[in-house]
Amino acid sequence: MADKIKDAKIIFVVGGPGSGKGTQCEKVVAKYGYTHLSSGDLLRAEVASGSERGKTLQAIMQKGELVPLDTVLDMIKDAMIAKADVSKGFLIDGYPREVKQGEEFEKKIGAPCLLLYIDAKGETMVKRLMKRGETSGRADDNEETIKKRLDLYYKATEPVITFYTSRGIVRKIDSELPVDEVFGHVAKAIDELK
Numbered sequence: 001m002a003d004k005i006k007d008a009k010i011i012f013v014v015g016g017p018g019s020g021k022g023t024q025c026e027k028v029v030a031k032y033g034y035t036h037l038s039s040g041d042l043l044r045a046e047v048a049s050g051s052e053r054g055k056t057l058q059a060i061m062q063k064g065e066l067v068p069l070d071t072v073l074d075m076i077k078d079a080m081i082a083k084a085d086v087s088k089g090f091l092i093d094g095y096p097r098e099v100k101q102g103e104e105f106e107k108k109i110g111a112p113c114l115l116l117y118i119d120a121k122g123e124t125m126v127k128r129l130m131k132r133g134e135t136s137g138r139a140d141d142n143e144e145t146i147k148k149r150l151d152l153y154y155k156a157t158e159p160v161i162t163f164y165t166s167r168g169i170v171r172k173i174d175s176e177l178p179v180d181e182v183f184g185h186v187a188k189a190i191d192e193l194k
């Protein structure tokens with residue numbers, strides 16, 4: 001079953017909270033028909049289901065912390081397998097959050113051909129998240145949790161970018177620009193994949 005995924009392109013979409021990952025992924029889905037899997041959305045769906053696992057997850061996410069690696073990875077893998085027959089590509093949004101998560105993903109699923117590094121300034125991310133928080137209903141879009149998520153991003157996730165840069169698959173995208181201009185750069189990076 002994991003072989004079915006082997007031929008599909010795997011793209012990691014990495015960036016801080018509020019950098020614009022979800023926004024860009026939606027546009028990639030519209031243009032390229034890739035499957036968008038946001039680890040955060042998968043986890044929030046589990047929370048919404050009201051399951052026991054969901055309750056544990058909610059407590060962790062509300063604190064702005066990372067949920068156990070195996071939980072996220074299993075959810076991503078199940079979602080990929082469910083789409084394997086119809087998908088030409090997968091956007092893995094918000095994962096890996098730390099280098100170890102990337103290593104486990106490659107062991108269990110496969111190697112990414114591209115890492116889109118959606119880059120925005122800390123102050124920009126805070127501003128966008130506070131605005132998003134007005135309507136998102138997300139328990140973690142509040143000032144205190146935002147600070148923790150940003151700290152954790154710089155500490156745990158930036159090393160992910162360094163790790164994949166050494167492999168030559170990172171494309172840094174300036175996400176301070178208007179959404180459509182950002183997407184122009186994202187599309188260029190995808191078009192350059194063979």
Ligand SMILES: Nc1ncnc2c1ncn2[C@H]1C[C@H](O)[C@@H](COP(=O)(O)OP(=O)(O)O)O1
Nearest residue numbers: 017018019020021022023128132177178179
């Ligand atoms: N290039 C851009 N310019 C202005 N606002 C942007 C933007 N990209 C995204 N946004 C807005 C949309 C959302 O309300 C908020 C966070 O975007 P998002 O796509 O939900 O981020 P992420 O998925 O990285 O957390 O910022």
Ligand SMILES: [Mg+2]
Nearest residue numbers: 021022038040
């Ligand atoms: Mg998102």
